[in-house]
Amino acid sequence: MLKEFYGPTLAEKKYAILSHCWGAAEEEVSFQEMERLLITDEEERNQIRGRTGYKKIIDTCKQTQKDDLEWVWADTCCIDKKSSAELSEAINSIAQRCYVYLHDTAGDTLTHWDESTVTPKWFSRGWTLQELIAPSDIQFFDRNWECIGDKERLGSTLRRITRIPTEVLEIGLGGMRPSVAQIMSWASDRTTTREEDRAYSLLGLLDVQMPMLYGEGKNAFRRLQLEILRKSNDQTIFAWGWSRTTGLPQLVQGLF
Structure with missing residues (x-):
């Protein structure tokens, strides 16, 4: 039922x-x-x-x-x-x-x-x-x-x-309270069926609320980063960028 x-x-x-x-x-x-x-x-x-x-x-x-x-x-x-x-x-x-x-x-x-x-x-x-x-x-x-x-x-x-x-x-x-980069590092080697879910699956852990717009592709992760910057002064967010090989978000510095 x-x-x-x-x-x-x-x-x-x-x-x-x-x-x-x-x-x-x-x-x-x-x-x-x-x-x-x-x-x-x-x-x-x-x-x-x-x-x-x-x-x-x-x-x-x-x-x-x-x-x-x-x-x-x-x-x-x-x-x-x-x-x-x-x-x-x-x-x-x-x-x-x-x-x-x-x-x-x-x-x-x-x-x-x-x-x-x-x-x-x-x-x-x-x-x-x-x-x-x-x-x-x-x-x-x-x-x-x-x-x-x-x-x-x-x-x-x-x-x-x-x-x-x-x-x-x-x-x-x-x-x-772990840094943003730490939380993202735990998710860095995990996979999702849909590209957008790499960002959406982190919303609860990062205490971020944003609309889920399936079809936006990589832009979901960019929007996630912008929301984090808007509500937090955690500078570790800048340790993340984009892999030229895979096109996926990755840790720029191996700090975590």
């Missing part, structure tokens, strides 16, 4: 979010498809319910029930992407708990991670950086939905993989 909550009502709800890597588009379940499940014919319902993306949602709901939480939010099926307001609100919302689903990890391999181990894809995606830092309560699950550990237990492993200081992993950005 889909239900909308706004403002103070949302803050009162006990809910979790699913943080994951999207699979093939045809395997995920959209907002519109989730809405149609109750009114469509049986053939289409069975087709939707047979997708790996639907199973992922169901497994998330089961874990939410185990944890005695009322609701769960998943970006694939809970955002009406036709609404820019919903996209913006989703970026700025923080849940009580975050479930990280590592579809390419089995058992406790993450616990024993070292530099020779293949890092789960989740750690290479742009949007998951905010989902790692913002929530204080994060639980990691492998592809079989077995719990690997939480952010506290996996702290040293997460620090090695992401280069994010322990204090930031433990309490978010409310304590030690």
Whole structure:
């Protein structure tokens, strides 16, 4: 069942979010498809319910029930992407708990991670950086939905993989306030499907609000820099420029 909550009502709800890597588009379940499940014919319902993306949602709901939480939010099926307001609100919302689903990890391999181990894809995606830092309560699950550990237990492993200081992993950005360049450096080797999302995925971490205009390409990152300059005197923003090779933002000086 889909239900909308706004403002103070949302803050009162006990809910979790699913943080994951999207699979093939045809395997995920959209907002519109989730809405149609109750009114469509049986053939289409069975087709939707047979997708790996639907199973992922169901497994998330089961874990939410185990944890005695009322609701769960998943970006694939809970955002009406036709609404820019919903996209913006989703970026700025923080849940009580975050479930990280590592579809390419089995058992406790993450616990024993070292530099020779293949890092789960989740750690290479742009949007998951905010989902790692913002929530204080994060639980990691492998592809079989077995719990690997939480952010506290996996702290040293997460620090090695992401280069994010322990204090930031433990309490978010409310304590030690990193410089703009530091935050951007954590995102520098992450990728996004759409070029604009390299900027949009940093809005919450940099406490910046600006409209998301898909189709603007590189200009999204330029607008992000201008917004940072407008509200902050953090001079480390000038350590960032553009790579002539890739055309992507990069750290000019290897300071961080």
